[in-house]
C-alpha cells in the first residue's frame with residue numbers, strides 16, 4: 001500500500017498553490033493523499049507569517065502532533081512556507097518542536113524531494129533554508145485540487161516594502177516568469193478543461209519590470225486572454241501605485257477577463273498611506289477607480305484594509321470609512337494591524353491601544369457587510385453566469401461563483417461541476433445567493 005501524505009496550508013492563494021506544487025512532489029515520490037493526520041506517513045505544514053495569529057495557528061497545530069509522533073516514530077513531519085523563511089524563526093521552531101524532521105523555505109521549495117529522500121537515509125533532521133532567491137525553477141507537476149479553477153504564478157517575491165509587511169523578507173525580490181512558460185501552462189490547463197485561470201503575483205502590475213521578460217503585465221494579460229477556449233481569466237493582486245489604463249484597455253478587449261479588480265487600498269488616509277510606504281494617495285486611488293468604472297461601468301472592486309496602524313487617528317479611520325463608501329466595494333478583507341519583527345512599522349512608537357483597534361475593526365466590518373448585503377439584494381430576479389465549482393453535501397446544493405466572486409447555490413440532478421450555469425437568483429442571503437438553473441452551457 002502506498003504511503004500517505006497530508007498537507008496543512010495557511011495563508012494566501014500563493015501558498016495554496018504552492019501546496020499543490022508540494023503535492024506534486026509527494027506524488028512523484030509515490031505518496032497518495034489523505035485528509036487526516038492520523039492516516040498520514042508524512043505531514044507537511046505550509047506556513048504563513050503575515051500576522052501574528054497566522055503564526056500562532058501553525059505553532060498550535062504543529063505542537064499538537066507531539067503525541068502522534070511518539071506513537072508513530074516513522075511519521076515524517078515537514079515544515080515549510082513563509083514562517084521558516086523568517087529570520088530567527090527556524091531556531092524557534094527547532095527548539096520548540098524537536099520532533100520536526102524536515103524544514104525548507106519558500107526559496108527552495110523545489111528541493112523538498114531531495115530533502116525527503118535524504119531524511120529517509122539519515123537519523124538527523126534535515127534543515128535547508130535558502131537565504132536568497134535564485135533563478136526561477138519551473139514546476140511542471142503541480143497536483144491541482146481545485147478544478148475547475150487553476151492558479152498560475154506569473155511572478156514571485158515583492159520589492160515594495162510596505163512598512164507593515166513581512167512578505168518582501170520571506171519571499172525575496174521580485175522575479176517574473178517568462179511569458180512563454182506562463183502561456184504554455186495556461187494553454188495546457190485550458191486543454192485539460194480548467195475553466196477559470198487566476199494569474200498570481202504579489203504585485204502583478206509590476207510584472208516584467210525587472211526588464212528580463214520584455215513584456216509588461218498588460219501585454220501578458222492580452223496574450224493569455226487571447227488563448228482560445230471557454231474560460232474565465234482573473235489576476236491578483238494589483239497594486240494601486242502601478243495599476244493603469246493599459247490593463248483596463250485589455251480588459252475591455254477581452255470578455256473572458258472577469259470585471260473584478262482586487263485593489264488593496266489599506267487605508268483612506270493620506271497620512272497613514274505615507275507611513276505605510278504605499279506610494280499613492282487617496283486621490284490617485286480614487287482616480288483609478290473612476291478610470292476603471294468609466295471604461296467598464298459594470299466593474300466591481302474588492303480590497304484589503306488594515307485598521308489600527310501606528311499613529312492612526314479617529315479622523316484617519318473615518319477617512320477609510322468614507323473611502324469605503326465612495327468606492328462601494330463588492331467586498332473587503334479587513335485586518336487589525338499586527339506588528340511583524342524586522343519591518344519598519346514594528347519600530348514605530350505610536351501604537352494604537354487594542355481596544356481602539358477592536359472598536360475600529362468592528363465598525364468597519366459592519367460597514368463592509370452593509371455594502372455587501374445591499375449588493376446582494378440587487379441580484380434578486382436577475383440571471384447571472386455561475387461557474388459551478390463544488391457540491392455542498394450538507395446543503396445538498398451545488399455551488400459556484402459569478403465573475404464578481406459572488407457565491408451562488410442551486411440544486412441539480414446531474415453533476416455540473418466545471419460547467420457555466422445561467423442562474424436566476426431567487427434569494428439573497430447576506431453574501432450568498434440562491435437560484436434556479438435556467439440553462440447549462442456545454
Ligand code: SAH
Pocket residue numbers: 050051164165166167201202203237239264266304305306335336337338339340
Ligand atoms: N501583495 C498584496 C497582498 C499581501 S498580504 C498587496 O500588496 O496587497 C495580504 C494583506 O494582508 C495585505 O493587503 C494587508 O492588508 C494585510 N497585511 C499585511 N501585513 C499585515 C500586518 N502586518 N498586519 C495586518 N495586516 C497585514
Ligand code: SF4
Pocket residue numbers: 158159160161162165166167168202203239
Ligand atoms: Fe506586502 Fe506591500 Fe509587497 Fe503587498 S506590495 S506583499 S503589502 S510589501
Ligand code: F3S
Pocket residue numbers: 010011012013014015047048049050082167170171
Ligand atoms: Fe502569503 Fe502569508 Fe506568505 S500571506 S506570501 S503565505 S506570509
